[in-house]
Amino acid sequence: MIQTIDLRGVQPTRAAFQRLVPRPVVDVQAAMSVASALIDDVRQRGLAALAEQAERFDGAAPASVRVPQAEIDAAIEALPADVREALEEAIARVREATAAQVPPPAETVLRPGATIVQRWEPVERAGLYVPGGKAVYPSSVVMNAVPAQIAGVASVAIASPPQREFGGAVHPVILGAAGLLGIDEVYAMGGAGAIGALAYGVEEIGLEPVQVITGPGNIYVAAAKRVVRGQAGIDSEAGTTEILVIADDTADPAYVAADLVSQAEHDEAAASLLVTDSPAFAERVVAELDALAGATKHSERVRTALGGPQSAVVLVDDLAAAAAFSNAYGPEHLELQTADPQELLRSIRNAGAIFLGPTSPVSLGDYLAGSNHVLPTGGQARFSPGLGAYSFLRPQQVVQYDRDALREVADRIVALSTAEDLPAHGEAVTQRFRTR
Known part of the structure; x- marks a missing residue:
């Protein structure tokens, strides 16, 4: 139902991972x-x-x-x-x-x-x-x-x-x-x-x-x-929602699967990703996914989303590589379900919103966490914030100099305006000190 991408042994550079991250087949x-x-x-x-x-x-x-x-x-x-x-x-x-x-x-x-x-x-x-x-x-x-x-x-x-x-x-x-x-x-x-x-x-x-x-x-x-x-x-x-879960073998596979399904029910193009360093844990999550996807109300939609090119179970060598992959992906929603999520958080740079531990699911953020659920998708979390x-x-700078303060920098303004061949800039300052 959901593809597996094996990145074990792949050098976890940003360029390498950006080439390999799964994305939906949509083009804005x-x-x-x-x-x-x-x-x-x-x-x-x-x-x-x-x-x-x-x-x-x-x-x-x-x-x-x-x-x-x-x-x-x-x-x-x-x-x-x-x-x-x-x-x-x-x-x-x-x-x-x-x-x-x-x-x-x-x-x-x-x-x-x-x-x-x-x-x-x-x-x-x-x-x-x-x-x-x-x-x-x-x-x-x-x-x-x-x-x-x-x-x-x-x-x-x-x-x-x-x-x-x-x-x-x-x-x-x-x-x-x-x-x-x-x-x-x-x-x-x-x-x-x-x-x-x-x-x-x-x-x-x-x-x-x-x-x-x-x-x-x-x-x-x-x-x-x-x-x-x-x-x-x-x-x-x-745009279409995304969830990326980084989990190790201390996580509950049913929790992880439920969270992946919860976002997959939004849309057939929704992206659900698990990144883990444990192949055995990945297998347990896939088994849970199959059961949950078949039992949920929007089963057909969920199965389509999970089976699409945008969703995957990603195997990596270690949690450092998992963090590197996540940073390259820039997920809308990122869950850290590991033995020490606070420690892993130190390596996270790019995400719309981050949910720590087994009892902080994305659904909490969708409704009642107090955080905002309008978040960048499609990798835009690498450079854009969520709504706030x-x-x-709009930040505005309000500048006020008195006469003495302006006089102190007048010569330097003239020097720079002359160097830029914009003499009128300097003259706008010296005009204020001419005797009328």
Whole structure:
């Protein structure tokens, strides 16, 4: 069902492992032309394009693309008590953890009268994408909205695909989650067209352009975010989910298998990897995978994901090689289920989120750990962070020199501006010391 890649004896260099890591057979670049065409259609035809795309891709167009407040209020009231309680707890935990991501202003006094203040300024408006499709993601409402609110974003808009089973409306649990967060601007639109609408605005429905777009989605959503980057900022191209588990023979094979299955149920292209230095342990996990995959609700989807080229059991010589492989892969979710996960953590550099020990599964992070589950995929964790308050903040340097402080550096500014053949730069300083 799941392939085995034997890397024992392979020199664990970054270049070697990057050539050998399994990846899904999807190409965001290949989806760019489709995404670009859908975005251009929305820019040119606005509401009509959104309606046609909803019928084409979601099976139903909404009666109103902007969700009326009455529907949001009704969705809050309709939330099952246990779901509402879980959402409220998730909101509280993510708020508490995210608060640590907002740096305080910092003032540097270089000399008397010469100061630089580093401040973190939120964007004024953000667009949050909450996917639909094979599952419903009220948790993604929480993970997108709370960091924006903690950062101080004044205006937040949510886009989520219309649902055929609800007559083209946004899923009521997603609406309920938005309502619990106090968000009243929600649009029933999905896919690349929704990303374009957020980036450029749609005047007919009162949708103003946003400065930052965040949230996960399918390959066309990821491609659309790449297309609009420059018009709006993005968090990352958060696509199909990934889990990589590093485990030794002290781990519980049933735990590891359950965690691999939990992410495989997202999508047929989901990536589930076990990296271990124990062939015997790998065999036990494979046996557990076979049993669990056959018993779970989305069995067919899980088996397809586990059997795809993106999933594998990877055998390595030791845990040092396992860490090197993981760093080359840059997983969205990384679990360390070893005898000493804290020690192994010292060797980990690249991961979206890291889960230590047998009782910290990725599912905890998906819902109630307090961490954020909107994370970079496709190896982007090697250079991009997960979503946080910082995704909506811009560092700005505020410079203030008094006359004496400027005089102290005037000659050096003139020297450097002359060396760069930009004399007017120096003259802008010396002008301030001329007698009028």
